[in-house]
Amino acid sequence: xxxxxxxxxxxxERSSSAIQPLQWSILRFLxxxxxxxxxxxxxxxxxxxxxxxxxRAVATLMKRELIEKVGGPTAVRTSPLTLTSRGRxxxxxxxxxxxxxxxxxxxxxxxxxxxxxxxxxxxNQHALDTIDEDSSSH
Amino acid sequence: MKTVLVIDDDPEIIEVVSQMVAAHGxxxxxxxxxxxxxxxxxxxxxxxxxxxxxxxxxxxALKLLNAIKLHRASMPVMVMxxxxxxxxxxxxxxxxxxxxxxxxxIQKPFKRDDLLSKIDQLLTE
Numbered sequence: 609x610x611x612x613x614x615x616x617x618x619x620x621e622r623s624s625s626a627i628q629p630l631q632w633s634i635l636r637f638l639x640x641x642x643x644x645x646x647x648x649x650x651x652x653x654x655x656x657x658x659x660x661x662x663x664r665a666v667a668t669l670m671k672r673e674l675i676e677k678v679g680g681p682t683a684v685r686t687s688p689l690t691l692t693s694r695g696r697x698x699x700x701x702x703x704x705x706x707x708x709x710x711x712x713x714x715x716x717x718x719x720x721x722x723x724x725x726x727x728x729x730x731x732n733q734h735a736l737d738t739i740d741e742d743s744s745s746h
Numbered sequence: 747m748k749t750v751l752v753i754d755d756d757p758e759i760i761e762v763v764s765q766m767v768a769a770h771g772x773x774x775x776x777x778x779x780x781x782x783x784x785x786x787x788x789x790x791x792x793x794x795x796x797x798x799x800x801x802x803x804x805x806x807a808l809k810l811l812n813a814i815k816l817h818r819a820s821m822p823v824m825v826m827x828x829x830x831x832x833x834x835x836x837x838x839x840x841x842x843x844x845x846x847x848x849x850x851x852i853q854k855p856f857k858r859d860d861l862l863s864k865i866d867q868l869l870t871e
Contacts, residue, residue, distance in 0.1 A: 633837065642860055645853065654853065656835025723845050730838045731806060 618703045627698070630655070631665045635674065635699055638691045643678060646688040674698060748869060749773045749792050753783040753810065754799035754826075759854075763797060766858050767865070780805075784813045793821060795868055798848070800827035800839045808846055815847035822868040823847060828854030 619629060627635075637651050652662040666689065669675045674695035677687040691699070711719055750772045754760050757778060764774040775793065777783035780802045787793070787810070796814060798807050807825075814823055825843035827836055840851040850864050 637837075641853075644857075653829070654836040654840075656833065656837060727808070727842050727845060730842055731834060 614707075618707050628665070630657070630661060631669055632702060632704070634662065634665055634669060635691065635695055636702070636704075638675060638689060639696070639699055643688050643690055646678075646690060647686065648689075651689075669695070747771070747773050748794040749775060750865070751775045751777070751783070751786060751793045751796040753777045753780075753796065753802070753807070755779065755802045756799070759799065763861070766861055767797075770862050770865070772865075779803075780807055780810050783807075783810050787813050788817055793818065795865060796821060796823045797865075798823060798825050800825050800843060806839070806842065808842075811843070811846040811848065819847075822849045822871070824850040824852060824864060824868060826852045826854055826856070 619626070633655055634651055637654055638646055641650075641654075648659060648663050648666055651666075652659045655662065666675065670677075672694075673692055675689050676692050678690050679687050711722065714722065748771075750767045752760055752763050752767065752774055753776070754763070755778055760776050760778060764776060767774050772794075775786060775791075777786060783796075783798075787796070796818075798810060800806055802810075811823065811825075814821060825839070825848040827839045827843075829836060836853055843851050850868055852861060852864060
């Protein structure tokens with residue numbers, strides 16, 4: 609419950625007009641990846657999700673003028689996507705930054721422990737033994 | 747001459763990446779398993795950059811990333827992944843890599859120019 613509360617608190621604004629977690633992930637992808645990779649199929653593969661929700665989220669972000677097709681509104685349907693200046697500005701308020709700031713304020717030992725636990729959860733405990741063995745050497 | 751360590755469990759990827767890196771003027775050292783790579787990292791020889799496949803077999807290369815973080819903290823590390831981790835997304839592999847000390851992530855398959863520009867960026871930072 610504490611973990612769920614923490615995650616919910618990251619995305620404080622929960623109105624229907626707020627940027628949703630998937631939309632934030634798309635904005636982050638476009639900020640970090642070469643423009644040539646920035647197509648719905650590539651983004652869906654990267655996020656490990658299906659084409660349809662990414663396509664809908666992309667349409668919403670375009671409507672809000674946070675992303676656009678390279679070449680502008682008249683570009684062909686398959687043109688790669690890019691952030692608009694409004695999208696880049698919005699990323700400066702990415703809620704995940706708040707969490708990163710909080711984590712940086714933790715003492716090193718606690719931060720390393722939290723990072724190891726999060727890695728285990730994210731990898732479905734794939735790396736349980738690996739991390740256990742090495743976490744004491746931090 | 748700068749030295750690049752390339753680690754991947756797929757010998758074909760090792761060969762392709764090594765050729766790209768060598769043609770760009772770098773010396774390469776290679777390893778196809780995590781234990782050999784850790785031995786190279788720990789033996790003190792000159793390495794300027796490591797290019798690490800996130801999935802070595804079915805396991806993430808976290809032991810290796812940890813060894814690099816501990817013994818070569820200032821060495822840039824580029825992690826590459828094309829999936830291969832069951833239901834683990836590339837986003838998760840990317841994020842776990844960064845938390846584990848990687849400085850750059852590249853999605854397979856990648857273009858030669860993308861790889862080399864990321865290498866140049868890492869080696870000039």
